[in-house]
Amino acid sequence: MTEPSAPTTAAPADRPRPRPRGEETKRLILDTAMRLFRERGYAQTTMRAIAQEAGVAVGNAYYYFDSKEHLIQEFYSGSQVEHRRAAARTLTSETDFAARLRGTLHAGIDANAPYHAFAATFFKTAAEPTSPLSPFSADSAPARDASIALFREVLEGSTAKVPADLRDDLPELLWLAYMGVILYWVHDRSPGQAKTRLLIDRVVPLIDRALSLARMRVVRPVVREVIDLVRALRA
Amino acid sequence: MTEPSAPTTAAPADRPRPRPRGEETKRLILDTAMRLFRERGYAQTTMRAIAQEAGVAVGNAYYYFDSKEHLIQEFYSGSQVEHRRAAARTLTSETDFAARLRGTLHAGIDANAPYHAFAATFFKTAAEPTSPLSPFSADSAPARDASIALFREVLEGSTAKVPADLRDDLPELLWLAYMGVILYWVHDRSPGQAKTRLLIDRVVPLIDRALSLARMRVVRPVVREVIDLVRALRA
DNA sequence: CTCCCGACTTGAACACGTTCAAGTTCGGGC
């Protein structure tokens, strides 16, 4: 009932408990792993190689990361940040919806381009529904919400006239389209993933056009149903 | 230059060479594996357990199957056959496009329902672009083409009026939509995957409606562009 | 200074998928 072990000395309000002594070890392991992944690919990089290259014991890597896959998780959130950064230029200079969407999609590819070679493997684990790495999983909710928020920015910073009932859900649909682009990109074997760029450049005007059509009287009921369906499935 | 080893005795035209002595062993291993997969899940089923349960050595399983994943490949093609069978009832009795599409999509879920629990794992490996199990891979081309052909049947056996330039590519687009449904199904944690059923029931009328709209003058250019894009990406 | 405790580190050990050199079986040619 009484205070358990009253605080003596000066008030320790600055750093309560987590004094990360081994924080740099964690960074070292992570950086080494990412380097080896890029150099040799994910499957060809063993945990033993990572540990040896980083100069630590293999068990030590597991002290900081739950599994080999979780090493990728870090890269995942980092890529999200990079996407935001790369999209910023477009989002601060453009007001046209199509231009903003196009720039943001390209920025997403730019942010991940250095990792295309082993993004395939990453995507494999991400596709598993039970995996915490799945973009649809609860664990990924923060990154996903951040990504959706980015597409909300795309929309709201634009001059596009969007029906009121679409404004709320469109960002999520744009994010879904982005996931589709990523899916295509992962499978894209063309040099420099040129076909993915082509896909973006040609699909953006289509979305833009579809948005205009969405205001037509004949099309409205369809749009209405799409919105309802999305909401029903999310529930 | 002369005939190498002229055929003696009666003409052996019936069975040239592949006399499958161990064909039943292969079936035994496969059946055992599928049973254990259903009972314990994919990851929890070891190759040693499969071999032991089937009463063979572990190496023997590798004589018939290249890897643990390839055990799933068999189920994959089997599921394709089952889908066809399950869709047949609808396709022989219905002529309305929406009804045919709906029945065929539901049939696809029916065919895979018993395996939903471990389909997740299966899907994981299938999502890897380099995997021979990927629905987009060359190895899967036969199964994919067969599936697309099924959706061509859906369209051509129907009374739907479809613009000529869409008729060729629509089956592939329908197959793509089917892949989307499967993707949702894999992630669907609702009891009995009810939400996937809901998705099908509500998305089919939308597709049907969109097909009607595709004939409108204002919409035609958009349709035209979609077709061109699909063709460009396939090339 | 000494002791203690939690943060950190170690590497041998485990379970698994996979490989492979060595064996066994069997049908047909002689």
Place this chain on the structure above:
DNA sequence: GCCCGAACTTGAACGTGTTCAAGTCGGGAG
């Protein structure tokens, strides 16, 4: 009847991700 070669079968051994009991280290309480 005998033998050959191909089809088939075996299980020990390898490399991998992962675990864990046993340490080491460092800073604060006494």
